[in-house]
Amino acid sequence: MKKILVLCTGNSARSQLAEAYLQFFAGDRAQVYSAGVDPKGVNPVAIQVMAEDGIDISHHTSNHADEYTGMAFDCVITVCDHAREQCPYFPSAGQMIHQSFSDPGHTEGEDLVTSFRRVRDEIKAYSQAFVQKNLS
Numbered sequence: 360m361k362k363i364l365v366l367c368t369g370n371s372a373r374s375q376l377a378e379a380y381l382q383f384f385a386g387d388r389a390q391v392y393s394a395g396v397d398p399k400g401v402n403p404v405a406i407q408v409m410a411e412d413g414i415d416i417s418h419h420t421s422n423h424a425d426e427y428t429g430m431a432f433d434c435v436i437t438v439c440d441h442a443r444e445q446c447p448y449f450p451s452a453g454q455m456i457h458q459s460f461s462d463p464g465h466t467e468g469e470d471l472v473t474s475f476r477r478v479r480d481e482i483k484a485y486s487q488a489f490v491q492k493n494l495s
Contacts, residue, residue, distance in 0.1 A: 361389040361433040361494060370395025370421040371402040373438045373460050376479055379409055379416050380486035388494045394424040402464065408475045412483070434493070438482070458485060 363381055367374035370393055378393035385391065398421040409416045433453045440459050460481055466474040 360387070361385070362431065363389050363391045364427055364430075364432045364435045365391065365393040366424055366435060366437045367393070367395050367439050368397055369399035370423075371399045372405045372463055372475070373478065373482065375401055375405050375416055375419050375421075376409065376482045377436065377438055377486055378419070379414050380483050381490065383414060384487050384490040385494050388490075392422075392427060392430075393419075394422040394427055396424050398423050402475075404463070404471055404475045405479075408472065408479045411476075412479065436489075460485075 363385075365374040365377040365381065367377075374393035374395060378391050381389065382391040400421045401416065401419050406417050406419075434456060435454070436456045436458060438458060438460050439462065440457075460478055461474075463475040463478040464471070466478075469477065
């Protein structure tokens, strides 16, 4: 079973969405965790838009990346530029991947829920492709 860590700045939205979708698509082929370099708590709009897609993340917690530095991961994925720059060193990470997604809480020109839905859909597509490529 592969171990995957998804990192973001606040561990409030993008990394939470990616954790949920990666776990959903991977099933029992992976254990997926998420964390932030400056955790802020899970954003209620992230919980809402995932529920719209049938996935419950209301039980997720917002964790600090330092909590996982002693764990061995097959893959560490950063989903925002700030996390990539501030990411703690994971010497046991088999692979470091960076895939930046826009911050749904700071997107201009869209209302908040629309922004979260757009980023959710981008992360869903990425997660499905990642699992197909790396865990098949």
